[in-house]
Amino acid sequence: MTGVRLAVGIVALEFAAAVTGFVASTLLPVVAADLDAKDSLGLLIAGSTLGLFVALPLASRVLARLGPRGTLAAGMTAYLGGLLLAAVSRSAWMFALGQFTAGLASGLLAVFGISSAIRHLDDSLRIRVVAASSAMWIVPALVGPAATLGLEHLVGWRWTLLLPVPFVLFGRLLVVRATRGDPSPDDPPRPLLKTLSIPLGATCVVFSMGFWPLALAGAAITVVGMIAILPAGTARLRPGTPAALGAMVLFAIGYFGADSLITVLLTTGFGVSLGQAAIVLSAAPLGWAVTSLVATRFTSALFPFVGLSLTALGTAVLALGGSFTLALVAWTVAGIGVGLAYPGLYIRATTADSSGFTAAELATAVITAECVGQLLGRAVGGALSTSVTGLFASYSLFAMALAAAAIAARRSR
Incomplete structure (x- = not known):
């Protein structure tokens, strides 16, 4: 029964990811134009993933310090705060900071189920989860971009950016309920410096702004960090x-x-x-x-x-x-x-x-x-x-x- 609950939670999160992805991609040209950031697209699209990767080595440490309830409360608060910051931003830097914060929170919340849940699913259930997760993209693919554009015309891109919030919170709470009885993971924490070298290198690439030595150095740091972990x-x-x-x-x-x-x-x-x-x-x-x-x-x-x-x-x-x-x-x-x-x-x-x-x-x-x-x-x-x-x-x-x-x-x- 636990495996089935975990599978349902993972599938629900995939639907939330689909909604989030279509909203972000559809709004990107509008946001870039409004924030005068057509030459800084890296800031707009890499912030959330940078935050997620920074969170990966910190998640187990935060869980040990705050406990499940404290980590859940901190993660949910940071996610909502980051998304709101992006929605009210007046510059590409502020938008990127908001997306980074939301990504960081998502990484902290992932400790409640994504990696640990996969460990509990046998091969037959895993392949079904993969298929069901893929199916979760069908409805958002059919109606997501059109609905996003329609909502953007009605209320603007800032309010539209908040559209995924209910879906993300619902999926995350499902996974939390499915895993709340599990013991805390006893896996050793990820190596802090090695893992953080990856977002550090990617940040160098994003901020290179056409300065190729910095971009190449950042890419090299990312690859070295990847090989290490x-x-x-x-x-x-x-x-x-x-x-x-x-x-x-x-x-x-x-x-x-x-x-x-x-x-x-x-x-x-x-x-x-x-x-x-x-x-x-x-x-x-x-x-x-x-x-x-x-x-x-x-x-x-x-x-x-x-x-x-x-x-x-x-x-x-x-x-x-x-x-x-x-x-x-x-x-x-x-x-x-x-x-x-x-x-x-x-x-x-x-x-x-x-x-x-x-x-x-x-x-x-x-x-x-x-x-x-x-x-x-x-x-x-x-x-x-x-x-x-x-x-x-x-x-x-x-x-x-x-x-x-x-x-x-x-x-x-």
Whole structure:
């Protein structure tokens, strides 16, 4: 029964994540224009992920100091406070600080279930959770961008930014109720300095503002930190579980980096309206969700490789520019590819093999891998996207990361 409750909580949080993602991506061009931050996109899109990563090594320490109730109260208060700060912001820096605070709170609250919950789910239930979580993106993909734009016209982007709050609080409370009887995790705390080196490096990339030595140094610091905290063999794509984790990092760099900037690319680089950009924005998550529901009913060792190759192809097409129709088709193909690849790749990355990793290590590692990839992809994409040429260059980089993920997926079999 506990496993089922945890699964329901995780699925509810995925729905909340879908709502949050569509609101943020749809509003990005509007926020950037209103805050005069078109040259500081990295500040707008990387703040929440930076906060999440800073929280990862602190969560267990805060839990030990404040206890479950105190951590829950602090996390909920910080989340609401951060979102309100972003909503009333008058500059990109204030908006980024608000998003950072909300991300930090989300990382603290994750101690109540995400990594520990995955450890309690057997393989059959985990694959169902993956499929159900993917399905949670269907409704937000269909109505999220249109509803966000409609609400933005009615009340402005600041009030619209608060739309995800009820969904996030509901999902988080479900997970808390499901795990409140569990003993406190006895896993050793994450290494503080090694883990914090990742957001430190990403911050250098975000704040580089076109100064390439600082951007390259920041990227190097992030990669070194990632190698230090992920399981041995991940950086070398050692066949088996390490290669699957490496593929997760590369996938997150390419896909989530591209997804975070898609509305800006279309409105600035393709010259389409925000309404048309919102339609394209929905295409990939919808393709991902529907294809995942089908892919989980079948098994094929080639699904991760083929799927990631399709995603790389769709992203590469976007890097060439073109029309609204071309962008819609390309991003739909990219989403279908993720739906085909993700379930099998996720199971490979969280299933112990002859390498000797424990379930706890893998549950933590797969979350870390995706977070590192998202952080690096958004930071680098935001740093590059200070011009139209930079936007298209960033999508070329995302496509190469996805192609590398496909190769890594072949080694994970």
